[in-house]
Amino acid sequence: MANRLADATSPYLQQHRDNPVDWWEWSEEAFKEARERDVPVLISVGYAACHWCHVMAHESFEDEAVAAQLNADFVAIKVDREERPDVDAVYMTATQAMTGQGGWPMTVFATPGGDPFYCGTYFPKQNFTRLLASVTKAWREEREGVLKQGAAVVQAVGGAQVVGGPTAAISAELLAAAATGLAKEHDPAYGGFGGAPKFPPHMDLLFLLRHHERTGSAEALELVRHTGEQMARGGIYDQLAGGFARYAVDAHWTVPHFEKMLYDNALLLRVYTQLWRLTGDVLARRVADETAEFLLRDLRTPAGGLASALDADTDGVEGLTYAWTPAQLTEVLGDEDGAWAADLFRVTPGGTFEHGKSVLVLGRDIDAADPELIGRWQDLRARLLTARAERPQPARDDKVVASWNGLAITALAEHGVLTGSASSRDAAIGLAGVLAERHLVDGRLRRVSRDGKVGEPVGVLEDYGCVAEAFLAVHQITADPRWLRAAGGLLDVALAHFGTGSGGFYDTADDAEKLLTRPADPTDNATPSGLASICAALVSYAALTGETAYREAADAALTTVGPLIEGHPRFAGYSAMVAEAVLTGPYEIAVATTDLTDPLVLEAFREAPGGSVIVAGTPDLPGVPLLADRPLIDDRATAYVCRGFVCDRPVTTPQELIARLQR
Template sequence: MVNRLGSATSPYLLQHADNPVDWWPWGDEAFAEARRRDVPVLISVGYAACHWCHVMAHESFEDEAVGRLMNDNFVSIKVDREERPDVDAVYMTATQAMTGQGGWPMTVFATPDGQPFFCGTYFPKANFVRLLDSVTTAWREQRDAVQRQGAAVVEAIGGAQAVGGPTTPLTVDILDTAALQLAREYDERHGGFGGAPKFPPHMNLLFLLRHHQRTGSPTSLELVRHTAEAMARGGIYDQLAGGFARYSVDATWTVPHFEKMLYDNALLLRVYTHLWRLTGDALAGRVAAETAAFLLDGLGTPEGGLASALDADTEGVEGATYAWTPAQLREVLGDEDGAWAADLFEVTSDGTFEHGASVLRLARDIDDADPAVVERWERVRARLRAARDERPQPSRDDKVVASWNGLAVTALAEHAMITDDEVTALAARRTAEVLAERHMVDGRLRRVSRDGMVGEPAGVLEDYGAVAEAFCAVHQLTGEGRWLDLAGRLLDAALTHFAASNGGFYDTADDAERLVTRPADPTDNATPSGLSALVAALTTYAALSGEPSYREAAEAALATVAPIVDKHPRFTGYAAAVGEAVLSGPYEIAIVTDEPAADPLVRAAHRHAPPGAVVVAGGPDQPGVPLLASRPKLDGASTAYVCRGFVCDRPVTGAGELVAQLQGIRGE
């Protein structure tokens, strides 16, 4: 037995490096070995923070007898879905086609050419052993049927991921219909959409915020406000350290699946930041600040990047770090504060979680409470946090994923610009430097790095889109032309290597490793689709650069996903949000000033900008900043120019005048 995962950079693969399984990493060598031995391939896909991946590992992959069965009859390949989303996408489509559902761990049996013929997710040990025996027998005795099944599955997933479907312009009517449909599907009691498990609908909330800005719809704003409050008060939000868990196992946001993912928190940081921007809601402002702090304190790496996730488990027990009993609260806080905290956090003797323990929830409004109550709240939280930090902590997947760091940079930059927070401004720039210096190699992106070393997997479309959008955000934050230039390089590479003939995009490059099909999924799921991420970057870059060809590419790509926005808006939230920016203009706000950080015009622009607007501030004719070209000051004073499609309103020098212009755009 030779386990080949010991030299992997992926924390998930390293978790399996000591298994009694002859694991191979994904690569041509593994499939060549399967052909040489004339055995099928077993592809196991998961990620480091996945609870049921750990369970299957403990039950099956750490078992000597199961390992022997796998080694004798298969070539076993372990895949980190976060490193190889292209591989995951192909085989997840196959799994969903065969079983009607998907998830991780994903277990796929394939021919030595990679064609899947049997797929599933988690299997208990006894079932897994029977499955290994059945597949082995079928491969030996019914080879032709197995191969026909594999060919049929490949044909099915090729059709599911094919580009070239109907296209139509993304119109006002489609976006208004999408907002109405979201309102019809909304959980009016608990917020969000659907039942259990319930996931934070961050991209739908971003869309609804922009829809409200364009239309003034009170319904769209209320859906966001209600959901944001329900999540922030629920157990899905870490009431002590900030940051959101991946999802709640119930419909009420009470008990989370405790893993914390970078991408969820990056997208939710944008939601709460913009909700605060539009409403001044104190809860939203606090949660935005705490979520930003969690990104930096909980996920920051020494090199300046942001780690992927915190595990769902602590020493094999889910939620062990986070749950409390009334007795534990009294032990830390004393009887009086312990009883007060139990009432505030809804910790009861019955418990909301397991073994009589509860996940902390926030029962009452604190943000607008009496100062003495706020002081007590902060003191109690600090003592509980200190006590919790003494408990065993969940492990951290510390690889740096390009697209997720891009999402976080955009969120941090927006938070910094809207709130004047110097800490998040510094963090946005520092993480952007990691992406520029580590992940950009010869003009192309690499998907992952760890401990400062870049990995081999090539960037996929979502990496190019999210990182280019991040560079555009840092360009606006700093006024430095370098970042716009880097964004343009990435977008040019994406247009060259990922474009499809109908205006859409593939998820993998034309010179990437060939899989059994070339994935092209336009729907937004846990993260923005590659297409949505790229369209967001193209739209912003076009506004910042004044180059209309990038906007034309964005509109053509949106036309390929518009039919899905029209019918299934819950799965196209980011595309719809970008559509709002496109329909808005997006507006270009250029502010000529000697002191961008302290200029009231800059603050007014960030607080009152229309959906998706770009804002750049700096000296006139600043190098590498097209929006500031040929923009003089009026009478020596800081001057704001509001433009859309190369047509500008009259320049203004007062913050009140600028706000009046922007509010007029929004129809207020």
């Protein structure tokens, strides 16, 4: 037995390095081994923070008898879905086609050619061993039927990847229909859309915020405010340390699945920052600040970059770090403060979670309380967090994923410039440097790095889109032409290697590894679709440079998801958000100034509608097209407000600028 995962860059694969299973990484060599041995392949897909992945590992993959059965009759391949989203997408489509549902761990049996013929998710040990025996028997005695089944699944997978389907032009009516569709699914009691389990609908909320700005819709803004408040007071939000869990198992956000993902917190940082910008809501501002602090405190890695996730489990137990009993509160805080905290955080004798423990929720509005009460609350939080730090802590998946770091850079740049947070601004610039210096190899993106070492998996479309969008965000807060050039290079690669030829985009490059089919999924999942993220960057880049070909590419791609935005907006929130920017213009705002602290600069960022591009700097700054031919008026900071490259008369006061943008 020779487990081959010891040198893997993926922490998830590293978790399995000591299994008695003879694991292979995804590679042609693994399939060659299966062909030479004439055995089927087991493809096991998961990720480091996945609770049920851990359960199946403990039950089956760490068991000597199960491992012996696997090693004798299969070639076993372990895949980190976050490192290889292309592999995950293909086999998830197969799993959904075969079972009607999907999830992780994903368990796929395939031919030595990679054709899946039986798929599932988590299997308890007894079921799994029976399944291994059944698959082995079928492979040996009913080979023709197995191969026929595999061919049928491959055909179904290919049919699910529709390229060149129906289109719909982006219009005000289409986006109004999307907003109406979301409103119909809104939970009026607890916020969010649909029932349990509830995932933070960050991309839909970003769309609704922009829809409100363009149309003045009070309903759209209230959907965001209500959902944002309910999540922030729920157990899905870490009431002591900040940061959001992946989802809540209930409809009222009380009990989370405790993993904390970088991408969720990056997108939610944008939501709460923008909600505060538009409303001045003190809860939104606090949550934005705490989420930014969580990202930089708990996910920053020694080698640079932000880690992917904190685990759902601690020492194999869900919620061990986070849940409390009334007695534990009293032990830390004393009788009086313990009772007050139990009431505030809804910690009950019976518990809201498991084994009599409760997840902390914020039972009443504390942000608007008097200063003395707020001070007491902050003191209790600090004491509880200190005590919690002495408990066992969840493991951290410390691989750096390009696209997710891109999402975080954009969020931190927005938070930094809007709130004046130097730590967020500096972090955005520093993280962009990590991606540019480590993940860009010969002009192409690599998806992951770990401990300062870049991995082999190549970037997929979402990497190019999210990183390009991030570079453009950093360009806007620095006026450094380096980031504009870098973003343009990524977009040129995307246009050259990912286009479908009919306006849309594939998720993998034309020169990437060939899989069963070439994924082209326009729907948002846990993160923005590759198509949506690349469109966001294309629209901003065109507005910043005046190069209309990039805007035309975005417009064409958005029409391919128009029917999805209109009919299924919950799965196209990021595309709808970009579409709102397209209808708004977007605004192109140049602030010519020799003083970046001038109030005109801050007002430009705070008042410009979402999706606008804004650059402040000295007139005619080399390499910055938006500042070309933008002189100072009367030696004062001067703002130029344009839409579609047509500009209004320049203004020199914040009041005039606000009037221009609100017109």
